[in-house]
Amino acid sequence: MSLLRTYLDLFRRNGALSRLLAGEFVSGIGDWLYLVAVLVVVYADSNSPVLLGIVGAARILPYVLLSVPAGIVADRFDRRMVLLVTDVARGVLMLVLVGAVMVDAPTLVIVAVSILAACFSTFFGPAIAALVPTIVDERDLGIANSAWATLDNVAFIVGPALAGLLLAGGGLEIAFLLNAVSFAVVAVVLWQLPIPRTADVVVSSADEQPASASWRDLVRPLAGPFILDSTTSIVGGGLGVLTVVIAIDVLGAGDAGTGYLNAAIGVGGVVAGIAGGALLARRLSVPLLLGGLAGGVGLAWLALTGDLLTAMLAIGVAVAGLLLLDVVNTTLIQRIVPDALRGRAVGAMQTSSSVLYAAGSLVMPLLADALGVPVVLIGAAVIMAAGAILALVLSGSQEEPAAVDASRIRLLERPIFAGLPPARIEAAARGLVPVPVDAGEAVVRQGEAADRFYVIDSGELRVTQVRDGDVHFLRDLGPGDVFGEIGLLRGVPRTATVTASTPAVLYALDAAAFAELVGSGPGLSSRLLDLYRGALSR
Helix, strand or coil: CHHHHHHHHHHHHCHHHHHHHHHHHHHHHHHHHHHHHHHHHHHHHHCCHHHHHHHHHHHHHHHHHHHHHHHHHHHHCCHHHHHHHHHHHHHHHHHHHHHHHHCCCCHHHHHHHHHHHHHHHCCHHHHHHHHHHHHCCHHHHHHHHHHHHHHHHHHHHHHHHHHHHHHHCCCHHHHHHHHHHHHHHHHHHHHHCCCCCCCCCCCCHHHHHHHHHHHHHHHCCCHHHHHHHHHHHHHHHHHHHHHHHHHHHHCCCHHHHHHHHHHHHHHHHHHHHHHHHHHCCCCCHHHHHHHHHHHHHHHHHHHHCCCHHHHHHHHHHHHHHHHHHHHHHHHHHHHHCCHHHHHHHHHHHHHHHHHHHHHHHHHHHHHHHHHCHHHHHHHHHHHHHHHHHHHHHHHHHHCCCCCCCHHHHHHCCCHHHCCCCHHHHHHHHHHCEEEEECCCCEEECCCCCCCEEEEEEECCEEEEEEECCEEEEEEEECCCCEECHHHHHHCCCCCCEEEECCCEEEEEEEHHHHHHHHHCCCCHHHHHHHCCCCHHHC
16 A cells, blocks of 8 residues: 555656656557557568568667757757657657558568658657656655566557557557557647756856766766666566577477566566566665665576466566666666756666677577576576676665755745756755855856856845946845856856855855756746846846
8 A cells, every 4th residue: 555655655646647648658558569460561561570580670779869859959958858759759650650551561661660660669768767867856856766667568468469459450550559559649748748848057167077077977877777778678688588489399388488578577577567667766776785685586587487477477576677677776866967968868877778688688588598598597697686786886875866955946946947847946955055145255256157056044235237337236035046147148258246244154056056056947037037036137
């Protein structure tokens, strides 16, 4: 019951996340339905397993070539719109497939459209992984990612089953049409989401330089997630292919056995996703160790079993461990990487993941043929356990965000910041730096480069401006007031001097963090510029 409350509480508090996940769940069902239908069309028309394998490999190629560019796009443009454009484009391509099937177009046309759809799909992962942290409190990231993974695995079960029913009735065109409808549904959801678009905030070239330096700073923290992703990708790719070998050659269960093992994979993923919500609400070290343990034990158990039922249980446990590690990894990346670089980090990881998944799919069956399936599965179990432990050692300090002082959050809970996502308020509060000043001390001077935004916690300050050689009084500021926004928003030097009239305590936000804060609220830059409009012209 507490686990159910964990999810219900999150969805109740965050309507935007609820609608986003619901829309993507519908789209996920359509995706799996469509993938099954495409493979059936290709094989039915060509009767060539080789061509079927080529089509499967060709669908991975866009992820290898386009994931990094997709991450750049996710960082430079409105992520909601990136998702919207990709969904609309894929929906249109599904309608093209409907027409191709109806006019009995060559198989090559269907394959080409399918690969083009995969190119658009490449942009989905970086965009949504970078978007979720902007609409979810940082401490809810693990639960949100777990809910997303659960729904994705449910879609993995429902989509192919629905495809089987449609194809049995000869409804191939309907399969593609339903996927187009699923994209239309999620497009409507995305369009109506109250997710802010990126504001046009001007940041000087000097302020942009730390972004490139931050990549070097991220190499060490991202070592753990990279190792964990590499482990799960290799093992996951190999296990997906070995499922057929295990069912037919090891267990002697035939083609039906392959279906049963795949059903167990889907169920294991759903169970892990649901249970992961409770685990990921705590420290990530717990699900990280449990994921590695479950994956290792499941694979070793699978290597030693000799009957189908036990094999189904074992592979379910193994996949549950893999999924749990994937969710932990996504959460780690979202916590470690700044918002401005998050899409690129996910895109780079998606590239390596695709390559290693393909490598696992190729190498593990070859090793199984040479050494035997049990030896390869036990080796994979060792790799999983070692990867989880190494990732824990390397990422231990990054696993849990430090608590944010509630008083800092209250500093940003002013009417001018109304409507900002709670996650963005919390992220900005983390970036606030205390700045104590003495009476008579100038905090900013007219003509200096703008580098910080300030919020007053206590004390009084006076704003003056030199015009025509004379010093003009503009206004007095007190607790809760802000200043320093004009130079940052307009990309100009300081337009006035702010001096402490009494001892004061300020909190400063650097230019990059201020840009992210303003970019998360539609119209916030205009409200800030209007805050003291007219004061400078007195």
